Amino acid sequence: MTAVLRAQGLTKMYGRHPGLIDADLNIPAGRVVGLVGPNGAGKSTLLGMTCGLIEPTSGTIEVLGDKPAANAAQLARVGFVAQDTPVYSGLTVADHLRLGAHLNKNWDDALARHRVQQLGMDPAQRAGALSGGQRAQLALTIAVAKRPELIIFDEPVAALDPLARRQFLQNLMAFISESGINVILSSHLLSDLERVCDYLILLAGSRVQLAGDVDELISTHHRIVGPEHAFRSLPPQIEIIGSEYSGQRTTLVVRRTESTPIPQSMHAEHLDLEELVLAYMTRAANASFDPQQGARALQFHR
Numbered sequence: 001m002t003a004v005l006r007a008q009g010l011t012k013m014y015g016r017h018p019g020l021i022d023a024d025l026n027i028p029a030g031r032v033v034g035l036v037g038p039n040g041a042g043k044s045t046l047l048g049m050t051c052g053l054i055e056p057t058s059g060t061i062e063v064l065g066d067k068p069a070a071n072a073a074q075l076a077r078v079g080f081v082a083q084d085t086p087v088y089s090g091l092t093v094a095d096h097l098r099l100g101a102h103l104n105k106n107w108d109d110a111l112a113r114h115r116v117q118q119l120g121m122d123p124a125q126r127a128g129a130l131s132g133g134q135r136a137q138l139a140l141t142i143a144v145a146k147r148p149e150l151i152i153f154d155e156p157v158a159a160l161d162p163l164a165r166r167q168f169l170q171n172l173m174a175f176i177s178e179s180g181i182n183v184i185l186s187s188h189l190l191s192d193l194e195r196v197c198d199y200l201i202l203l204a205g206s207r208v209q210l211a212g213d214v215d216e217l218i219s220t221h222h223r224i225v226g227p228e229h230a231f232r233s234l235p236p237q238i239e240i241i242g243s244e245y246s247g248q249r250t251t252l253v254v255r256r257t258e259s260t261p262i263p264q265s266m267h268a269e270h271l272d273l274e275e276l277v278l279a280y281m282t283r284a285a286n287a288s289f290d291p292q293q294g295a296r297a298l299q300f301h302r
């Protein structure tokens with residue numbers, strides 16, 4: 001099956017400033033992908049390259065088996081909802097649907113009208129007078145009515161209150177389960193992503209720190225707690241992602257290959273997605289602050 005996104009050595013430099021460095025990705029079809037990372041990590045840069053708005057400096061990227069925005073057919077296969085869910089404030093809801101129909105060959109007018117009705121939006125209402133939640137729903141409606149194979153959202157829920165956010169995500173999930181569409185969604189709200197996504201990409205410091213199926217990431221990462229000396233004999237297939245000390249106790253966050261069990265003498269527990277992401281973000285932040293210290297912190301136990 002064609003990968004949704006395949007990248008090799010993908011790099012974007014803004015002058016001398018890195019946007020994304022040397023990203024290797026291979027995302028299988030049928031996933032709802034969560035893209036996370038701190039401010040300035042490179043999320044919008046990666047999404048911009050995925051939909052062809054940003055040209056890579058070097059490396060390769062394929063989306064649904066083709067170069068992003070290679071031609072009109074490829075453009076129609078990908079829907080993009082940029083940050084702050086852009087709509088035209090002077091146009092009515094109905095105008096937006098007419099414009100969508102005019103610009104998109106595969107436009108599904110029945111779907112668009114049904115969604116507007118279901119959401120209780122007045123077609124004669126100007127978009128500028130809609131609430132933030134309604135504007136986000138309108139942008140989602142336009143994106144799905146294009147009938148793309150992949151929809152990309154850059155922080156779609158950032159400006160929404162908790163209730164509007166929940167409604168937006170419920171709505172999105174319902175559409176995904178009906179249509180089986182591929183989705184890439186960036187957000188700072190890890191609890192939202194945990195509910196929605198089954199694949200995770202974590203960027204920090206312009207680099208991919210972690211990418212994979214959420215179930216597999218959860219099953220291969222553990223928190224182990226004990227006295228420091230107990231960890232000196234950890235097998236090398238167990239990678240230390242982070243460490244914390246309090247009194248005589250050491251807490252490690254570790255990743256193991258699927259075939260390497262945690263030694264039975266050690267008590268290990270699983271992390272939730274938020275804890276896992278925070279461990280990698282902390283590691284990246286420590287390493288960028290002082291690479292020498294980052295490396296030392298991870299190796300002192302061995």
Ligand SMILES: Nc1ncnc2c1ncn2[C@@H]1O[C@H](COP(=O)(O)OP(=O)(O)OP(=O)(O)O)[C@@H](O)[C@H]1O
Nearest residue numbers: 014017018019037038039040041042043044045046
């Ligand atoms: N047009 C630009 N010119 C120069 N530097 C840029 C430009 N766009 C992004 N950058 C830089 O590239 C890096 C990655 O930015 P990007 O917007 O992709 O990060 P992000 O993860 O989306 O951040 P945020 O969560 O704040 O939206 C940042 O250091 C940013 O300052």
